[in-house]
């Protein structure tokens with residue numbers, strides 16, 4: 201079974217820096233990790249490989265230091281890592297990201313199954329999976345919280361608002377998975393050794409036969425034009441010990457004031 | 469790459485309405501967005517643009533009441549039916565939406581940031597070769613260009629990004645449910661209703677539906693006005709029975725931290741946070757939840773936040789309007805008694 205996993209490198213810290221002019225993330229100087237939700241996509245691929253054989257390729261688009269994320273994936277058991285890297289990719293929105301990833305997969309494939317995370321912890325759009333699937337004309341399922349892979353297809357359980365939706369998809373197809381699907385894989389000693397030695401392949405925009413004008417910031421239909429830090433004013437009153445009775449009074453008042461309860465202090 | 473829709477020809481607003489699997493009714497967000505589109509379209513018309521609002525609903529057997537959409541602000545309602553739409557086949561809905569957009573050429577397309585909207589819209593945007601802004605909480609019009617200013621929280625709610633789609637049409641966005649008010653229905657509004665005759669390629673399914681299992685609560689935690697959530701501090705699964713009691717007294721549902729879900733005290737669909745669901749209830753009560761950034765990412769936009777925790781240093785207190793520092797097994801029953809009074 202030929203499996204591909206899309207992995208993204210994301211900033212490790214909560215205090216990420218944004219370029220106020222371009223509205224894009226400044227990655228220099230910020231520690232980076234593999235998007236935690238992509239670990240579940242990787243584990244799903246490893247599980248399919250354990251059951252049906254084949255190989256797992258991890259593919260990422262990003263700056264050269266994204267190699268770190270790919271090596272982490274190799275240490276966790278992936279067989280091959282491919283980095284799509286080129287200055288022309290910088291500043292891509294989900295459309296331009298998906299265009300490059302889809303073309304990469306087209307050239308590296310064919311794959312039976314492509315896996316992606318539900319969302320990346322920085323951009324958080326969750327759009328790259330469905331967009332890549334569409335560009336590759338693959339059937340897809342999102343919010344996959346349970347699955348039963350077979351030789352020629354997969355039954356998935358999608359977790360939606362009102363319940364769970366079971367669907368059958370034939371291979372080839374693409375799934376975006378919830379962290380709930382499985383436990384993240386653990387690195388093995390053998391994997392770590394292999395990860396250090398394993399060659400990572402790199403593909404540039406010309407390798408993919410893509411026009412730089414259609415990539416990155418210049419190929420992106422959307423543009424971040426303003427970034428603001430939200431200031432939500434919270435009252436922040438904390439009651440403890442002997443003040444708890446007063447705290448309960450304050451709670452009843454707050455509920456009444458915000459229309460969450462018919463009257464104030466009830467009978468009091 | 470140019471968008472399929474010529475920007476010079478684009479005009480009007482299109483809202484993708486959503487039918488719900490269990491209740492078989494329109495999702496409230498469809499009316500919220502129709503109302504918001506009405507407001508924006510009126511401003512666009514006042515500025516010399518096109519002020520038409522069209523609602524498109526892709527349904528299965530059951531059709532929605534089109535008058536609800538008209539009363540909420542739609543001038544036209546387009547309805548299409550196919551088994552694939554009933555089965556929440558996102559690729560099939562995306563083909564139908566893209567087919568309709570190619571013909572209708574709206575300048576703006578809006579849909580709810582529901583699991584369905586967040587699956588259909590990216591696939592449709594990719595077909596239409598245009599941009600899509602995810603999970604918006606603010607929509608406005610640029611006074612100069614009339615372009616859509618789309619504001620969304622990102623990076624765990626730590627920044628608000630305003631995004632523009634300048635040269636591609638339509639400008640597409642998914643918008644959080646419960647973010648814009650339900651418009652007061654205007655029974656005097658007039659509108660037209662048309663059943664679309666979709667060609668086979670715009671209605672065929674791409675996945676094979678098998679079953680739908682209804683959640684115990686019957687609706688998602690993101691729809692509750694009040695959410696009472698529990699964490700590791702409950703220490704035992706029975707703790708959720710107490711929280712359910714409080715939720716019932718406040719007329720709401722029950723949520724959880726990932727730690728509580730991992731302990732198998734409650735099921736995953738209740739998980740709030742980065743790897744669970746993003747909620748924005750009027751009232752969020754966090755009991756025995758420390759307030760890790762990954763949890764805050766899912767509930768920071770709640771109207772009022774109340775925290776119950778025995779640790780005075782718990783980060784949850786920093787985002788709470790009101791904090792009660794003490795043992796939840798002492799405090800929750802006391803809150804319940806107060807509510808009964």
Ligand SMILES: Cc1cc2nc3c(=O)[nH]c(=O)nc-3n(C[C@H](O)[C@H](O)[C@H](O)COP(=O)(O)OP(=O)(O)OC[C@H]3O[C@@H](n4cnc5c(N)ncnc54)[C@H](O)[C@@H]3O)c2cc1C
Nearest residue numbers: 206261293294316317319320323324325326327328601602
């Ligand atoms: C504040 C902010 C807001 C933004 N808002 C938008 C927006 O509304 N619309 C928009 O189009 N763009 C937006 N962007 C740009 C967007 O973050 C980038 O396009 C990013 O490269 C991909 O989107 P994402 O992070 O949302 O990924 P998601 O779509 O959330 O990622 C889902 C999955 O796709 C795969 N994946 C994603 N990126 C890569 C990659 N580079 N390589 C390999 N696999 C990958 C992973 O499996 C990942 O788990 C925004 C950026 C910022 C900084």
Ligand SMILES: Cc1cc2nc3c(=O)[nH]c(=O)nc-3n(C[C@H](O)[C@H](O)[C@H](O)COP(=O)(O)OP(=O)(O)OC[C@H]3O[C@@H](n4cnc5c(N)ncnc54)[C@H](O)[C@@H]3O)c2cc1C
Nearest residue numbers: 236699700701725726727741742743744756758778779796
């Ligand atoms: C990639 C990633 C994704 C994640 N996604 C999520 C997510 O979606 N949602 C989420 O919630 N977490 C998520 N997490 C986990 C998160 O980091 C925290 O580990 C988790 O939120 C902790 O849950 P908790 O607050 O219930 O438990 P704890 O942090 O253990 O806190 C328990 C709290 O209960 C209090 N307490 C104990 N006993 C009592 C008592 N008797 N009365 C009152 N208070 C008491 C304690 O003081 C403490 O503050 C994610 C983590 C990662 C790395």
